[in-house]
Amino acid sequence: MTRYLRIRRTLIVATLFVGVAGAASTVQANAATAAFPNVVVPAPVSETANGATFTLTSSATVSSDVPDVGAYLAGILRASTGYPVPVTSSSGTIALSLSGAPASVGTQGYQLTITGTNVTVQANQPAGLFAGVQTLLQLLPPAIESPTVTAGPWTAPGGTIVDYPRFAHRGAMLDVARHFFTVAQVERYLDEIALYKIDYFHLHLSDDQGWRLVINSWPNLATYGGSTEVGGGAGGYYTQADYTAIVNYASARYITVIPEIDMPGHTNAALASYAQLNCTGVAPKLYTGTKVGFSSLCVPLDLTYTFIDQVVGEIAALTPGPYIHIGGDEASSTTASDYAYFINRAQQIVAAHGKTVIGWHDIANATLLPSTVAQFWDTTTSNAPLASAAANGTKVVMSPANHAYLDMKYNRHTKLGQTWAGLVDVNTAYGWNPGAYLSGVGESSVAGVEAPLWTETIVTSADIDYMAFPRLPAIAELGWSPWSTHDVTAFDARLGAQGPRWKVMGVNYYHSTQITWPSGS
Ligand code: TNX
16 A cells, blocks of 8 residues: 555656556556545545546436435435436435445544445445545545535546544544534534544633533523633623534534533633632623633632533533543632642543543643543643653544644734734644654554634634635545655645635635635635
């Protein structure tokens, strides 16, 4: 495989197209060789062209062993082609099948075969079919993503792709606390991240500036703690039914929601909602600025743990996924010994509700449960407490702020965003290796990657789009594609091919000057 990919890279340089016919040993870089276009993000594990061209016609049908995935694909095809695309019980023109996939593709991968007449996606699990559908869509013309009927032809290059992820955890985070985003805005973002095989959506539900989810046993959290946001706007919150709608929308895209309640710091909204949670017994005012590190739950207070137990209990009951994120970052108003005590108790509470803890890497300063996952967010390449946790078996999600933070400015002219972790243009977002980045945290300690989007300066869906695209796909590729495919020139070309898709979808992406965007996009 490595050799195949090395040959592949040579072809990219020569022709900007990748692909081979037949076995690697028979590869020849001449014009007659069938080539796979270099368009799929994240880069697949292997692609073999067969020279055929598939054309989707008005008589096309979809069959699927997983009805929801068939319906998802047919819905996209109908909207843009105007064809009826019925979902049939078997032998569709496009067949999504849970049999016949190679074992090597695992639980999230797939095999996609495109001939002159048919398309087959085979996977071992439904998530793999969904991933294969995303690849197929990227091989069809960009207009296939149009929400309105558009002219074809609807062709896709023939060949076989065998594909599966490097890391099981490929996340995106949205901060709905600094600015509130409606369910519809969150669903729009879920639609966008699903295109790049993201499988975890981390929802940052509470911070100093807002509490965004109704907790029935502590109702003021949402009604008062959710009543503002950065800059003093009206804020907002999700009812439990809203949250369930988000969870279900994500789940239909094979994305697992990770809810975060940040603690013991980043808790001003909660402390403002209930005076009795404060060590002083006095509630602070609501906060609409952007400072961090000034608030803390009252560590010695018994009520603090009743509060956490009830909040976590309600959220755990609403959350089918395995994780609850307890934050734990920037607790600069909590002493080191209070912090360690607090994180230990918070872990026990989450475990008692049957969930696994994720926390920002600061939690490595406490004693971690074997299952607890740490999320690295700093700009350094070494972190002693995290390295020693990893040596003890802790798994790490990688979000180095100077590469993976979607709220950093692209360059000094970018209007939105922050600069504390540096300027992050596309090639910087792409230019690091998650499995060999932090000393003492090697590939086997890395659960995956996450691209967080903090929203101190982000207000609209157009803002979200602008900061996430085109960087989110770079992080998605680092999480999915084998390191042997890592090649900035080839990546930039693949990313450029996404531009016309985002244009058709109305995604307000940043036209990075590092990328050659096709004309008109
Ligand atoms: C740091 S990194 C934070 C957030 C801010 C972000 C802004 C981390 C875990 N916490 O509270 O929103 O920087 O870039």
